[in-house]
Amino acid sequence: MTGFTPVYTPIHDHAEELAKAEAGVAKLRAERNDRWYPKFHIASDGGWINDPNGLTFYKGRWHVFYQLHPYGTQWGSCHWGHVSSEDMLTWRREPIAFAPSLEQEKDGVFSGSAIVGDDGKLRFYYTGHRWANGHDGSDGEWQVQMLAEPNDDNLTTVTKRGMVVDCPREKVWSHFRDPKVFKADGTWYMVFGVSSADKRGQMWLYTSEDMVEWTFKRVLFQHPDPDVFMLECPDFFPVTDKDGNEKWVIGFSAMGSKAHGFMNRNVNNAGYMIGTWVPGEEFKPETEFRLWDCGHNFYAPQSFTAPDGRQIMYGWLSPFVQPIPMEQDGWCGNLTLPREITLGDDGDIHTAPVAEMAGLREQTFDHGEITLGVNGEQVISDDAEAVEIEMTIDLKGSTAERAGLRVHATPDGSYTSVAYDDQIGRVVIDRAANALGDRGYRAAPLSPAELAADELKLRVYVDRGCVEVYVNDGSQALSSYSFPTAGPRAVKLVAESGTLHVTSLKLHHMKSLGLEG
Numbered sequence: 001m002t003g004f005t006p007v008y009t010p011i012h013d014h015a016e017e018l019a020k021a022e023a024g025v026a027k028l029r030a031e032r033n034d035r036w037y038p039k040f041h042i043a044s045d046g047g048w049i050n051d052p053n054g055l056t057f058y059k060g061r062w063h064v065f066y067q068l069h070p071y072g073t074q075w076g077s078c079h080w081g082h083v084s085s086e087d088m089l090t091w092r093r094e095p096i097a098f099a100p101s102l103e104q105e106k107d108g109v110f111s112g113s114a115i116v117g118d119d120g121k122l123r124f125y126y127t128g129h130r131w132a133n134g135h136d137g138s139d140g141e142w143q144v145q146m147l148a149e150p151n152d153d154n155l156t157t158v159t160k161r162g163m164v165v166d167c168p169r170e171k172v173w174s175h176f177r178d179p180k181v182f183k184a185d186g187t188w189y190m191v192f193g194v195s196s197a198d199k200r201g202q203m204w205l206y207t208s209e210d211m212v213e214w215t216f217k218r219v220l221f222q223h224p225d226p227d228v229f230m231l232e233c234p235d236f237f238p239v240t241d242k243d244g245n246e247k248w249v250i251g252f253s254a255m256g257s258k259a260h261g262f263m264n265r266n267v268n269n270a271g272y273m274i275g276t277w278v279p280g281e282e283f284k285p286e287t288e289f290r291l292w293d294c295g296h297n298f299y300a301p302q303s304f305t306a307p308d309g310r311q312i313m314y315g316w317l318s319p320f321v322q323p324i325p326m327e328q329d330g331w332c333g334n335l336t337l338p339r340e341i342t343l344g345d346d347g348d349i350h351t352a353p354v355a356e357m358a359g360l361r362e363q364t365f366d367h368g369e370i371t372l373g374v375n376g377e378q379v380i381s382d383d384a385e386a387v388e389i390e391m392t393i394d395l396k397g398s399t400a401e402r403a404g405l406r407v408h409a410t411p412d413g414s415y416t417s418v419a420y421d422d423q424i425g426r427v428v429i430d431r432a433a434n435a436l437g438d439r440g441y442r443a444a445p446l447s448p449a450e451l452a453a454d455e456l457k458l459r460v461y462v463d464r465g466c467v468e469v470y471v472n473d474g475s476q477a478l479s480s481y482s483f484p485t486a487g488p489r490a491v492k493l494v495a496e497s498g499t500l501h502v503t504s505l506k507l508h509h510m511k512s513l514g515l516e517g
Helices: 012-028 325-329 353-360 448-452
Strands: 047-058 062-070 079-085 092-093 109-116 122-131 141-149 160-164 170-183 186-196 203-209 216-222 228-241 246-255 269-276 299-305 311-319 337-343 349-353 361-366 371-374 377-381 386-395 403-411 416-421 426-430 441-445 453-461 467-471 476-481 489-494 500-510
Touching: 012 426, 047 079, 047 122, 047 299, 047 311, 062 109, 079 448, 109 299, 122 160, 122 170, 170 228, 186 216, 203 228, 203 246, 228 269, 228 299, 228 311, 228 337, 246 299, 246 403, 325 489, 325 500, 349 453, 349 467, 353 361, 353 441, 371 377, 377 500, 386 403, 403 453, 416 467, 416 489, 426 467, 426 476, 441 448, 489 500
Parallel strands: 047 109, 109 170, 141 170
Antiparallel strands: 047 062, 062 079, 079 092, 109 122, 122 141, 141 160, 170 186, 186 203, 186 228, 203 216, 228 246, 246 269, 299 311, 311 337, 337 349, 361 500, 371 500, 377 489, 386 453, 386 500, 403 416, 403 489, 416 426, 426 441, 453 467, 467 476
């Protein structure tokens, strides 16, 4: 220990603020409408959620924390909600973990991560948020990095230690947040996102010997696009290629990126670059910026290393664009399924649902091989509230311009399309036929090798109000909200302007995570 003392300035009693937050969530829960409330995705009991935080496996349990506004269904003063599980299949709600109670975080306990130190103890690092002028964001933000420690093995309560990294405000335009802590070559590192004084999106690197006193090392990475002014929710971890060579993945949520073609269609866009890094030096990218997920509603992912070595990521299905009908239902927002991050033989990142997700299947219907004629249609399920669909399309034996599924197909003719579009060579989620919420479509590219292949594999997860699609074992993913209208929610297999040959199709009904009550 160096004798460094974190800055700790209480202004509220933390236990009292947590009790108020629990009461706020309970009030919204009492009014909650469950028509779109997820059955097998993590969501708050009530209120608004955004980024996943503090992901960890500790003392025999998986823990997921998340940004929570407990007093409304739109973004507001952020707290940390918390759920935990022994198996990633059945979850329980834990008490709200963090509420603003210190001067350094009086306007929000923002995003952060969890890490186990050499002593076996868990530590939370997060951002304390204040408005620079004391009341709103018109003059920017004042953000600092904070430390907290759990009081028990179940992580149900925490002790805040205070501020460990102050903001050098003369070098920062406004944003300075979202710490990720890891160890490499015997040194502890902290990275977080920064908007520099000249409004460039950067990631800064700090080092520590004791996990308490942190020293600025360097700018780890600056985004090459001058329009990108902030890199939120940064991530940084190693992966190994097929030849056993180590690569590093730098992930971030880019604010200010401009749309071009199929890229960056969302308000802000979460993605990654693959490259090399020598500990303590600058990250050297070897790829362009690539999207983690090509859907309408994916943002602010965070990953962590599981005890078995897997790199597991959760993302936030982000309802940025109005209309957002679930705002009227006492809750707003949910997380994605947990995904394992791997480096494929193609040299790119793949993300597929963790193996544990197969344990949510409770009833399977094997439809086998299906052939549809020109403009053919076949009902796969009359009412599919929460399902996973595994299907393989025979690309060489099909002539349809678009071929795939219509999910959330209701009696009024509304539906969401999940299909392979042969004209553009992409897998699409198309919400043009949605009656509620935002519309538009998103498209995930296929590589030349995938386009030349004989088949296309899709795994499609349909929950009450959202859809997740995984292409060819995770070479691409798409996550989007889909708000069906009243009545049965059918799933249909459809061929548009041509024929379709599916070599296999299974539909699995999915169990609940246990968070609905």
